[in-house]
Amino acid sequence: xxxxxxxxxxxxxxxxxxxxxxxxxxxxxxxxxxxxxxxxxxxxxxxxxxxxxxxxxxxxxxxxxxxxxxxxxxxxxxxxxxxxxxxxxxxxxxxxxxxxxxxxxxxxxxxxxxxxxxxxxxxxxxxxxxxxxxxxxxxxxxxxxxxxxxxxxxxxxxxxxxxxxxxxxxxxxxxxxxxxxxxxxxxxxxxxxxxxxxxxxxxxxxxxxxxxxxxxxxxxxxxxxxxxxxxxxxxxxxxxxxxxxxxxxxxxxxxxxxxxxxxxxxxxxxxxxxxxxxxxxxxxxxxxxxxxxxxxxxxxxxxxxxxxxxxxxxxxxxxxxxxxxxxxxxxxxxxxxxxxxxxxxxxxxxxxxxxxxxxxxxxxxxxxxxxxxxxxxxxxxxxxxxxxxxxxxxxxxxxxxxxxxxxxxxxxxxxxxxxxxxxxxxxxxxxxxxxxxxxxxxxxxxxxxxxxxxxxxxxxxxxxxxxxxxxxxxx
Ligand code: FAD
Ligand code: NAI
Numbered sequence: 058x059x060x061x062x063x064x065x066x067x068x069x070x071x072x073x074x075x076x077x078x079x080x081x082x083x084x085x086x087x088x089x090x091x092x093x094x095x096x097x098x099x100x101x102x103x104x105x106x107x108x109x110x111x112x113x114x115x116x117x118x119x120x121x122x123x124x125x126x127x128x129x130x131x132x133x134x135x136x137x138x139x140x141x142x143x144x145x146x147x148x149x150x151x152x153x154x155x156x157x158x159x160x161x162x163x164x165x166x167x168x169x170x171x172x173x174x175x176x177x178x179x180x181x182x183x184x185x186x187x188x189x190x191x192x193x194x195x196x197x198x199x200x201x202x203x204x205x206x207x208x209x210x211x212x213x214x215x216x217x218x219x220x221x222x223x224x225x226x227x228x229x230x231x232x233x234x235x236x237x238x239x240x241x242x243x244x245x246x247x248x249x250x251x252x253x254x255x256x257x258x259x260x261x262x263x264x265x266x267x268x269x270x271x272x273x274x275x276x277x278x279x280x281x282x283x284x285x286x287x288x289x290x291x292x293x294x295x296x297x298x299x300x301x302x303x304x305x306x307x308x309x310x311x312x313x314x315x316x317x318x319x320x321x322x323x324x325x326x327x328x329x330x331x332x333x334x335x336x337x338x339x340x341x342x343x344x345x346x347x348x349x350x351x352x353x354x355x356x357x358x359x360x361x362x363x364x365x366x367x368x369x370x371x372x373x374x375x376x377x378x379x380x381x382x383x384x385x386x387x388x389x390x391x392x393x394x395x396x397x398x399x400x401x402x403x404x405x406x407x408x409x410x411x412x413x414x415x416x417x418x419x420x421x422x423x424x425x426x427x428x429x430x431x432x433x434x435x436x437x438x439x440x441x442x443x444x445x446x447x448x449x450x451x452x453x454x455x456x457x458x459x460x461x462x463x464x465x466x467x468x469x470x471x472x473x474x475x476x477x478x479x480x481x482x483x484x485x486x487x488x489x490x491x492x493x494x495x496x497x498x499x500x501x502x503x504x505x506x507x508x509x510x511x512x513x514x515x516x517x518x519x520x521x522x523x524x525x526x527x528x529x530x531x532x
Pocket of ligand 2: 215244245248250267268269270302334335336381383412415
C-alpha cells in the first residue's frame with residue numbers, strides 16, 4: 058500500500074530536515090527519509106553537518122585552539138600553566154557528546170513537528186512515488202504531492218591516493234583519529250584542508266598541505282589570502298602550492314606522497330594522509346531516469362533559482378545542487394522551498410551567503426572580492442582596518458588580521474566585506490545584514506558600535522572607505 062504525504066523529503070541534513078520542519082510548520086503532512094549510518098553502525102539525523110562536518114570539526118578546532126593559546130598566548134597574560142597535556146580520548150569524547158546532543162535534538166524536533174521520520178534509503182520514481190528501503194527491511198512505497206531531494210554530498214576520492222579507511226582517509230576519518238599522527242599529509246589546501254590541518258598541527262602533528270593550485274585559497278580576496286597565508290606559515294603549517302600529487306606509496310616507514318611542482322618531481326613522507334579535494338553530490342541512484350530529473354556533467358541536480366528541478370512538484374536543495382556547499386545555504390533553500398510549496402512568497406538571496414573558515418585567524422567574507430569587482434568593471438573604493446589597532450583584539454591577545462570593505466564609487470553600495478581575524482565568522486553577520494538591506498558604506502559609518510568591541514574594526518573599515526577612519530592614518 059502506498060502511504061500518501063503532502064511532502065516527502067529525501068535526506069535529513071541541514072537542507073532536508075529544515076525543509077521538513079518548515080513544511081510541517083505550514084501544516085503539511087511530511088515524511089523525511091534519511092540513510093545516515095555512523096562508523097559504529099548507529100543511525101542518526103543531521104547528515105554530514107552534524108555527524109561528520111560542521112559540528113565535530115568545530116568542536117576539535119575549539120579544543121585545539123585552546124591548546125595553542127595555552128601554549129603560546131597565556132604567558133603574555135602572565136599566566137603560567139606548566140606543561141600542557143592533551144588527553145585526545147577525552148577531547149574526542151567531548152566532540153562525540155556534542156554531536157550526540159545535537160543529532161538527538163534533530164530527532165526530537167522531527168517528532169515534535171509530527172514528521173514521519175524514516176531511516177533507510179529513499180529513491181524517487183515516476184509521478185512523485187518514493188521507494189523507501191529501511192536499513193534492514195523490505196521496500197515500502199510512499200508518495201508525495203511534493204518531493205524534495207536533499208541527499209547532500211560525499212568526499213571525492215583521488216585515484217592517486219585512494220582511501221583505505223586507516224592511513225589514507227577522508228575528512229570524516231580525520232575527525233576520528235585516536236592518536237595524533239606524527240606526520241600528517243593533507244591533499245587539498247581548501248577549507249577542510251586548512252581546518253583539519255590546523256587541528257592536528259596544534260595538537261602536535263607536523264602537517265604538510267599539498268595544494269594543486271598556484272594561488273593560496275584562490276576563491277577568497279587576494280589581500281586576505283596573502284595576510285592569512287603568512288600567519289599559517291608562522292604557525293608552522295607547511296603549505297606547498299602548485300603541488301600536483303601523482304602517487305602515494307606505502308612503505309615500512311610511512312606513506313611517500315609523490316607530487317610535481319614548479320621545481321620538478323618531489324616526495325614527502327608522512328604517517329597519515331587526509332584527502333580533501335572537494336565533495337561530489339549524492340545523485341547516483343537517487344531517482345529513476347523515467348522521473349525526468351536532470352543532472353549536470355558533475356552530477357549536480359539541475360534546478361532554477363527557486364530550486365525547481367523542472368519536473369512539476371519535484372525540488373532539490375543543499376549540496377545536491379549548484380552553489381556553495383554550505384549548511385546554511387542548504388537550510389535557506391529548505392525554508393524557501395517549503396514556503397513556496399505552501400504558496401507563500403520566499404526567496405534566497407544568493408549574493409549574501411556568508412562563508413567562514415574556522416582557522417586562527419578566522420576568515421569570513423560575504424559578497425564580491427576586489428578581483429571580482431575589478432573584473433565587473435564597476436568603479437569601487439576600498440576601506441581596510443587592521444585588528445592591530447583594535448582595543449578589544451589587543452585585550453584578547455588576538456590583534457592580527459584585518460577588515461576590508463569594498464563599496465561602489467557611484468552610489469556607495471557595499472559590494473563585499475572580507476575579514477581575517479578574531480571571531481570573523483561572528484563579525485561577518487553584521488555585513489550580511491547590511492548587504493541584505495542594500496546598505497551603503499555610509500550606513501555602516503553612521504551605525505554606532507560599542508566600545509571596545511571587535512565590531513569597531515568593521516566600523517573603522519567602513520569609515521576608511523571614504524578616508525575618514527579615526528584610529529588609522531587615511532591614505
Ligand atoms: P548532508 O548534510 O550531506 O545530508 C544529506 C543526508 O541525506 C545525509 O544524512 C545522507 O546520509 C542522506 N542521504 C543521501 N542519499 C540518501 C538517500 N538516497 N536516501 C536517504 N537518505 C539519503 N558547512 C558550513 O556551512 N559550515 C561549516 O563549518 C562546515 N564545516 C564542514 C566540515 C567538514 C569536515 C565537512 C565535510 C563539511 C562541512 N560543511 C560546513 C559543509 C556542510 O556539512 C554541508 O554543506 C551540509 O551538510 C550540506 O547539507 P545537505 O543537507 O545538503 O547534505
Ligand atoms: P575545497 O573545494 O574547499 O578545496 C579543495 C582543494 O583541493 C582546492 O583548493 C583544490 O584546488 C584542491 N585540489 C583539488 N584536486 C587536488 C589534487 N589532485 N591535489 C591537490 N589539491 C587538489 O573542498 P574541501 O576542502 O574538500 O571541502 C569541501 C566543501 O565542504 C567546501 O567547498 C565547503 O563548501 C565545505 N566546507 C565548509 C566549511 C566551512 O564552511 N567552514 C568547512 C569544511 C568544508
